[in-house]
Amino acid sequence: MLIHDPRNLEFVFKNEGIFTKGDFVKGRSWFLFGNGIINADGDLWKTQRKAGLSFLNTANLRVLTDIALPQYLLQSVKELRSKRNDEIVDLQHVFHDITTKLMGKMAYNVSYRQAPFRTTIH
Numbered sequence: 314m315l316i317h318d319p320r321n322l323e324f325v326f327k328n329e330g331i332f333t334k335g336d337f338v339k340g341r342s343w344f345l346f347g348n349g350i351i352n353a354d355g356d357l358w359k360t361q362r363k364a365g366l367s368f369l370n371t372a373n374l375r376v377l378t379d380i381a382l383p384q385y386l387l388q389s390v391k392e393l394r395s396k397r398n399d400e401i402v403d404l405q406h407v408f409h410d411i412t413t414k415l416m417g418k419m420a421y422n423v424s425y426r427q428a429p430f431r432t433t434i435h
Contacts, residue, residue, distance in 0.1 A: 329358060368419055377419055385414045 316322050325332060333354045346352045350361040389407055396402060417423050 329362075373419055377415055381415060381418045382411075385411050 316325060334352060339352050342352055348357070350358060350365060353361050389411055393402060393407070414424070
């Protein structure tokens with residue numbers, strides 16, 4: 314089913330907890346989202362939404378986008394620049410590291426020491 318009327322789309326977003334995603338959607342997005350809010354239904358969705366609203370507010374997002382994200386990106390760029398030209402860097406690891414830092418800061422207000430990027434020398 315496709316929803317393209319803005320009023321209907323707004324209703325779905327405000328009441329997503331009453332809709333189920335179904336096996337078709339969950340089966341195709343499981344490896345990316347697992348039991349996260351994107352795949353959650355019913356009470357699990359409501360619980361995750363409530364938890365998310367507590368830290369997804371304007372002030373927290375502003376700190377993340379204005380302070381934390383630039384800092385984490387700068388750290389990653391510095392480490393990438395320190396690599397030799399013959400080293401291959403796993404960018405998936407780089408993006409995962411940045412995402413983990415942001416989520417740790419946003420959800421738990423904690424920072425962690427960055428693991429070195431995995432490289433392969435040729």
